[in-house]
Amino acid sequence: MEQENNTAKKIGFLLGPALFFILLFWIDKDFISPNANKVIALAVWIIVWWITEAVPISVTAFMPLVLFPFMGVMKMSEAAAPYANPIVFLFMGGFLIALALEKHRLHERIALNLVKITGTSGNGIIFGFMLASAFISMWISNTATAMMMLPIALSVINLLKSNPQQRNDELPKGERNFAVGLLLTVGYTSSIGGIATIIGTPPNVVLAGLLDQFYHQKLDFGKWMLVGFPLMVLLLIATYIIITKILFVNGIGKVAGSDDLIKNKLRELGALRREEKFVMSIFLLTCLLWTFQQPINILLGKEMLNDTNVAMSGGLMMFIVPVNWKKIEFLLEWRDTEKMAWGILFLFGGGLCLAQGLSNAGIIQLVGAKIAEQSSSTQWLIFGLITASVFITELMSNVALVQIFIPVVFGIATSLGLNPILLAMPVTIGASMAFMFPVATPPNAIVFSSGHMKVKDMMKAGILLNIVSIALIYLASITLIEWVYGTP
16 A cells, blocks of 8 residues: 555655646647636646645645746735735634644543443444544544544553454444544544634635635534534444444443553543643633634624634634743743744645635636536536535545535535525535545544554445535535525
């Protein structure tokens, strides 16, 4: 697998610039607009490198910043502006809050207590891990969630083994099904939980940035949750049924020793410390302000609160709330930001810059108009876009997919006179439904690395969950999304 990935990277590394120069000179300079050939050529180069990950995708995201001004597509100030878009700082604030949760192990305490509540039978443990993973993933990255939950899950699996010396493929069927089911649940729900909030997963934030850039329209945090949270719940129910009732039935009653394991881990954490209380208070206050910002703004008579300044306020408070005044120690220190995913922030900026170039050249509008001409029904169009998003995200980064696909969807919506959210939100949520392959998304790779499952285990669960997710997202698009966002 690694050798195949390296071969793809080498091919992509050479193919990207080769296609750039071919398209630059092959496409007519007057095609659509004077700069269209340059923008298309660079877009293809970036897309090839994003798909093959020939170089880190965050590094690729700097190419519009460098090459658009060089080729005369944009001024430097115009190319740099998207990298400081408010959406970038929205996610930065969310990252800072997540860092504080992780540093003080509050996320681990939340997870253990959720599992403790849901019981310690085979299916009870799976249900508990499902709730814990999904809840945590609503606020921190799916990768961090899966990495945090995996060692706890492996501890429970080891408790369950009737013979600790047995290899994973030698386990009795019930024990193996429990192990595979639990790990798949952790991987899948770490991705599913992110769709419930705007900051839960990068594609949601990318959509918010593109929507603001193209239409000067804000995605309200509370409105998103009116759609995302119920859809998340339905997907969690579907995942639980597919894993525990259809594919990996374990038939295991109470797991001996699991109560003690959870109690011991909670005992290790000790009583709720002052630092945790401070972090929890800031976290809850931030969530409340995100949810009720519009009523507060109406009450104050002006738009004082928005998603970005609420997120950054929560993040800043982590640096200025002291936990030890004598030693001048705070909830977060700047050195803690070494663990922050800075590359994702730059990736947002690069995607927004590329999208601006495509829009300025008239390319997005042309593609949207052509697709709209071929669409006999809006409902079939939505269903087709969701299906494409769900299956394409199995092969490429969900962030890259949204960066590339959403501007085209906006062009379609404009051509059809539709509210862009009605098309873009289902597509964005679909981009988080990568369940079939270990390489499709980091949580899948993390749980697969445990050695307890085979690729075919993930594929047969993933294809079923993909089909169900397409149906549920489509159902949400013609009900919840239509109800919450309506028409222009």
